[in-house]
Amino acid sequence: MLNLDLQSRIPIFEQIKAGITRLIYLGVLSGDEQLPTVRALAEELGVNPNTVQKAYQQLETAGFIYPIVGRGSFVRCNMAAPHDQHEQIQEDLRSLVRRAKAAGFPESLLTMVVRETYQERGEQHD
Amino acid sequence: MLNLDLQSRIPIFEQIKAGITRLIYLGVLSGDEQLPTVRALAEELGVNPNTVQKAYQQLETAGFIYPIVGRGSFVRCNMAAPHDQHEQIQEDLRSLVRRAKAAGFPESLLTMVVRETYQERGEQHD
DNA sequence: TAAGCTGTATGATACGATATAATACAAACA
């Protein structure tokens, strides 16, 4: 379902968060669709259940999913609609990153610009 | 010279690296121009000299600067030329990030796409 | 009702990265 990079400096729970978010945005996960169980996903990914739970908890806080004790976790309806805009943005971003890389831009600088720009006017989302 | 976010999850030495890199790309630092001393920058930023040295060392490995013992650290000539392309890319990226943010894209997803795309064909730079 | 699943919570532990502190040394320079 998701593919992790265990060697990456980016925390596993962050990768899970981003992965789930992406699946939602791409429409792979629809509204009210059930996500893998905390334990199930943990086993599938080969990580600790607590790690998955941390990701799920933050996804809930961010409003992407909602949990039902004894049932499972589900995708929030209003988040599920896969806007065309989103795919377009992802494609634009990929294209831009490739251009930047070709121009010799270091990845760290790209990340820095993304972070700075995103946080220009206070925080939002995760 | 640089402004750090000590609360950020991004390591200080990474922020220094990205900051110096940016100054080089923007043309603020020209070829063969001397950088602040390891100790001087450390004091200015209020961090440990070892932290600055770690950043400088990685910048040297990446080919952005070169050191001379007893003299100081300097900007590599071939890196100094501030291509118009670079400013354009930065501006494009900023614009795209603002668009993504407005569309509700979480920052972590943007970062993920940047990372994935950048590393598509093996590594380069830092 | 009983069993098994769910999310949730907690405490202990381990590990690595980061950052600091305190030195030390060789090279360059005034």
Next chain:
DNA sequence: TGTTTGTATTATATCGTATCATACAGCTTA
């Protein structure tokens, strides 16, 4: 000669991440 430079080393502290083990309450189903 004395100061400044980059560089290196060792020790220490801290924090985030992740694991392991365990437990509890709510839901579902047999």
